[in-house]
Amino acid sequence: MDIDQWLKLAHLALTAFFGATTAWLGIRQYLDGNKTARREEYKFAKLFFDELKQHPPMHAYARKKGFQAIGRNQDLPPNVIEHLMDLRDPVGALQDYESSRAYLKHTAGRGKRQLDFASTIFSTDRRREFISTLYILGAIFSYIVAFTPWFLKTIEKISTPVAISASAVFSPIGIFFAVILLREFLQLRRAMRLVKMQNQEADSW
Incomplete structure (x- = not known):
């Protein structure tokens, strides 16, 4: 192959590499975001249910908002x-x-x-x-x-x-x-x- 064909091949390889890297980073960021969201959901749920258990006569507004947030x-x-x-x-x-x-x-x-x-x-x-x-x-x-x-x-x-x-x-x-x-x-x-x-x-x- 001549130099032009090698350059085209290198260009395609680099494009494919950067495309795959970008896709991998996007997927990883999405999964990390989901993991973070699940942790936050866990923290809120634990805090809310602990509060509900410790204070059963919780104010109706706080109780409603808490369950809505779940x-x-x-x-x-x-x-x-x-x-x-x-x-x-x-x-x-x-x-x-x-x-x-x-x-x-x-x-x-x-x-x-x-x-x-x-x-x-x-x-x-x-x-x-x-x-x-x-x-x-x-x-x-x-x-x-x-x-x-x-x-x-x-x-x-x-x-x-x-x-x-x-x-x-x-x-x-x-x-x-x-x-x-x-x-x-x-x-x-x-x-x-x-x-x-x-x-x-x-x-x-």
Whole structure:
């Protein structure tokens, strides 16, 4: 190779090296930031729960703000967070509730069974399993529809212009519904897991 080719190769190698280094530093900074945030969350949670234990008649305002600070979303009801903190896996319970709260309702004064499904459509296990199955099957079907034009083009059932025109319509619609239905499936399954865990603990209480 001549000198120009060596210079081009060196330039590409340096670009790849600096790109990889930048990506590694970015990932490391992100992970360190998460670690720092978790430490701060731990410190606050420990301080707050120690204060709550030592002073049970805490002022209502401080109590509400403390439980709001425990949750990531500031609009989460403090009494719901307080209920979730009493469960066996409070971290997992809080994450499940934050994801699936649209499916749930909270009723105070029901002991350990304060969370339930908001709609009667989900009143039984069989209905919930059926609807969650419909969600995932709908997501799979929508995903298949999104890429059907190119599949038909691959097996030479339609021409390239027809595939392009069809994919311009079906791909965005199919991907949109696939994402929506998959999200609903995951939210419903997390709501089912949270309510099941809560009720199991209530039965063993």
